[in-house]
Amino acid sequence: xxxxxxxxxxxxxxxxxxxxxxxxxxxxxxxxxxxxxxxxxxxxxxxxxxxxxxxxxxxxxxxxxxxxxxxxxxxxxxxxxxxxxxxxxxxxxxxxxxxxxxxxxxxxxxxxxxxx
Amino acid sequence: xxxxxxxxxxxxxxxxxxxxxxxxxxxxxxxxxxxxxxxxxxxxxxxxxxxxxxxxxxxxxxxxxxxxxxxxxxxxxxxxxxxxxxxxxxxxxxxxxxxxxxxxxxxxxxx
Numbered sequence: 001x002x003x004x005x006x007x008x009x010x011x012x013x014x015x016x017x018x019x020x021x022x023x024x025x026x027x028x029x030x031x032x033x034x035x036x037x038x039x040x041x042x043x044x045x046x047x048x049x050x051x052x053x054x055x056x057x058x059x060x061x062x063x064x065x066x067x068x069x070x071x072x073x074x075x076x077x078x079x080x081x082x083x084x085x086x087x088x089x090x091x092x093x094x095x096x097x098x099x100x101x102x103x104x105x106x107x108x109x110x111x112x113x114x115x116x
Numbered sequence: 117x118x119x120x121x122x123x124x125x126x127x128x129x130x131x132x133x134x135x136x137x138x139x140x141x142x143x144x145x146x147x148x149x150x151x152x153x154x155x156x157x158x159x160x161x162x163x164x165x166x167x168x169x170x171x172x173x174x175x176x177x178x179x180x181x182x183x184x185x186x187x188x189x190x191x192x193x194x195x196x197x198x199x200x201x202x203x204x205x206x207x208x209x210x211x212x213x214x215x216x217x218x219x220x221x222x223x224x225x226x227x
Binding site: 092104107 | 148152160206210217219
């Protein structure tokens with residue numbers, strides 16, 4: 001079966017400091033990978049998605065970047081954090097879409113980021 | 117464009133009574149629809165999915181949902197609420213290969 005890991009679980013960082021959040025998936029090959037942010041009272045916002053190594057699509061312009069150095073590893077980064085980067089960050093994966101696929105995504109446990 | 121509207125931001129029920137969480141969708145093609153649950157400070161867990169097979173979909177933990185094309189609805193139900201059902205629930209539709217999330221419904225279960 002497939003498993004998705006995220007770390008760290010919680011993080012408190014000062015404004016202007018760098019950020020690196022990591023997500024790994026086990027038990028499947030060549031998954032689609034996603035980063036979401038969930039801010040208080042604002043629902044889920046898709047930040048980035050990736051259909052393969054080195055292939056990153058950004059959904060919204062922002063202070064963050066993503067990379068996929070390996071097939072099952074997805075990293076969310078920032079060079080200088082802003083207060084507005086605080087939130088709950090969720091990584092998700094899905095199977096590659098084929099005819100008839102149903103698109104569901106499977107989520108990791110999340111990282112709570114507080115920028116002070 | 118695909119969208120979902122969750123009609124209630126908060127729902128409160130007593131333990132042992134039925135649960136109804138309402139969701140309407142908009143889609144220009146035959147949609148895939150999902151319900152996810154999120155407990156505080158946890159990731160989202162897939163409860164159930166509809167993918168154009170049976171219109172009544174059974175999920176985990178006793179939840180089920182019925183796809184009604186004529187009403188463009190996909191309401192989530194459970195016959196008897198348990199304290200552990202208290203969480204936030206998201207109705208989701210697929211949109212051009214990405215998921216489109218509703219705003220969420222917070223379910224409170226009173227003892």
